[in-house]
Amino acid sequence: MFNALRTDQLLIGIGSVLRAAADRGAALEDYERSQLLSAYSVARLLAAENVAAPAMLAWIKGELEPVLGDQEAQMAEAASSIAVGEQLSLLFEQMPVDDPRRPQIYRILREMADREVAALAAIPE
Amino acid sequence: MADHEKIDERKGEALLACMRSVGSVSDDARVTYLEQLQGGWSRHSYITEIKDGDRDLSCVVRARPQGSTLDTDLGQEFRVFELLVPESLPTPAVHGFVADEDTPFDGPFFVMDRLPGKAINVWRGRDRAELQADWDGGRGIAKDHVDYLAAIHQIDASRAAAAATPRSFLETVDHWQGVYEENRIVRDPVIDESYRWVRANQPDPVEPALVHGDYRIGNSLIEDGRISAILDWELSHVGDPRFDIGYMSLNYHGGKFTTPGSELLNAVADHQWFAERYSELTGRPLDPDVVRTFSAVGALMLVAIMTTGLRIYAEHRTTDVRLAWARFVLPGIRQDLAGIMNW
Numbered sequence: 390m391f392n393a394l395r396t397d398q399l400l401i402g403i404g405s406v407l408r409a410a411a412d413r414g415a416a417l418e419d420y421e422r423s424q425l426l427s428a429y430s431v432a433r434l435l436a437a438e439n440v441a442a443p444a445m446l447a448w449i450k451g452e453l454e455p456v457l458g459d460q461e462a463q464m465a466e467a468a469s470s471i472a473v474g475e476q477l478s479l480l481f482e483q484m485p486v487d488d489p490r491r492p493q494i495y496r497i498l499r500e501m502a503d504r505e506v507a508a509l510a511a512i513p514e
Numbered sequence: 515m516a517d518h519e520k521i522d523e524r525k526g527e528a529l530l531a532c533m534r535s536v537g538s539v540s541d542d543a544r545v546t547y548l549e550q551l552q553g554g555w556s557r558h559s560y561i562t563e564i565k566d567g568d569r570d571l572s573c574v575v576r577a578r579p580q581g582s583t584l585d586t587d588l589g590q591e592f593r594v595f596e597l598l599v600p601e602s603l604p605t606p607a608v609h610g611f612v613a614d615e616d617t618p619f620d621g622p623f624f625v626m627d628r629l630p631g632k633a634i635n636v637w638r639g640r641d642r643a644e645l646q647a648d649w650d651g652g653r654g655i656a657k658d659h660v661d662y663l664a665a666i667h668q669i670d671a672s673r674a675a676a677a678a679t680p681r682s683f684l685e686t687v688d689h690w691q692g693v694y695e696e697n698r699i700v701r702d703p704v705i706d707e708s709y710r711w712v713r714a715n716q717p718d719p720v721e722p723a724l725v726h727g728d729y730r731i732g733n734s735l736i737e738d739g740r741i742s743a744i745l746d747w748e749l750s751h752v753g754d755p756r757f758d759i760g761y762m763s764l765n766y767h768g769g770k771f772t773t774p775g776s777e778l779l780n781a782v783a784d785h786q787w788f789a790e791r792y793s794e795l796t797g798r799p800l801d802p803d804v805v806r807t808f809s810a811v812g813a814l815m816l817v818a819i820m821t822t823g824l825r826i827y828a829e830h831r832t833t834d835v836r837l838a839w840a841r842f843v844l845p846g847i848r849q850d851l852a853g854i855m856n857w
Binding site: 474477502507 | 551698699702707710821828834839848849853855
């Protein structure tokens with residue numbers, strides 16, 4: 390959800406590894422094989438993430454909406470999970486430690502983490 | 515790659531010059547094999563074989579490349595290896611250190627003995643099964659894993675401080691938070707709140723000890739059902755020894771990635787068995803709540819390192835795609851942190 394590196398950056402990275410392997414034209418060393426396997430893994434995980442992303446974003450916004458009250462409008466406008474993360478970080482900075490909304494948001498974030506890990510495990514065929 | 519012509523001559527000459535400078539090899543020594551190993555995010559490792567008269571040496575070159583995920587001092591790591599030589603621990607002898615940034619290894623490097631054994635990867639099912647078999651059987655690996663940790667923590671801290679930097683709990687948290695905030699590309703409310711949580715759960719201090727800093731079975735080598743080497747000391751420092759226990763207790767280090775890993779601590783030993791044996795060996799009881807706090811600190815250290823890698827990758831300072839891959843490790847660590855904090 391709150392992950393750096395965009396899809397386009399990752400795709401370029403995968404392509405660069407493939408190109409380097411093609412250019413080598415000789416047996417790969419251990420390190421180069423590990424680069425290819427990592428690129429393969431990035432491709433699969435990115436596919437899983439992209440399949441789940443729209444539903445994940447809608448889910449967390451839906452969960453946060455009744456908890457946040459006056460912050461609701463801003464959160465509803467968040468167009469990406471990165472924007473949601475940004476707003477929550479800013480909100481926590483301003484929120485008193487004993488604000489009753491904290492444990493509610495924590496519960497949502499924990500479920501978000503569970504859902505995100507499960508989504509990454511569901512690599513599309 | 516036994517073919518001598520394929521060896522990078524500049525690297526070969528550089529490592530021989532390093533070894534000659536401390537008298538480890540003669541002027542006649544030559545490199546017969548040199549290959550970069552996979553693994554190592556902050557350090558690059560090369561295995562090398564050297565012919566020196568009648569002697570055949572097998573060594574490892576450990577280099578800190580430009581664009582490393584860790585801004586740690588390779589010289590300190592070298593000094594820690596030197597510190598460990600007289601100890602009853604399976605660590606390699608070292609053969610010289612080159613501090614220059616401009617070397618054929620793309621940065622400073624040192625040479626050390628290559629110890630026998632194979633590396634374990636707890637994120638591979640068959641490796642976890644091997645560790646489970648050890649636990650269900652003779653427990654040679656499990657016993658070594660705790661016994662060696664206890665031995666590390668009992669090294670004279672004042673002697674260790676001559677090699678490794680002393681670091682208090684808050685200095686550790688400040689350090690990793692600083693690294694994280696300097697390098698993060700996006701905001702993450704789970705990580706931000708985790709820093710607040712660990713500061714609110716600061717444990718009472720104990721006598722400082724040498725802390726490995728990245729103690730897990732993956733940083734050991736295994737041979738004949740025993741630990742044959744303890745490696746990767748770049749995060750070592752003198753501080754709270756409970757950090758090592760908390761760090762290795764992370765579910766991530768049990769082999770969890772997108773699916774659960776082993777229920778054993780670090781995929782090696784039952785949590786309670788490990789804690790009891792460690793306490794017996796060191797005379798230091800382990801408070802589970804304190805271990806939990808250090809698990810969170812350890813997770814935040816991993817996040818900071820991986821975040822640094824993502825920053826380096828995003829700025830095209832490396833082409834190492836493993837740094838980009840680490841992006842997919844972070845959701846699982848975030849999940850671990852949420853559990854540790856009882857969210």
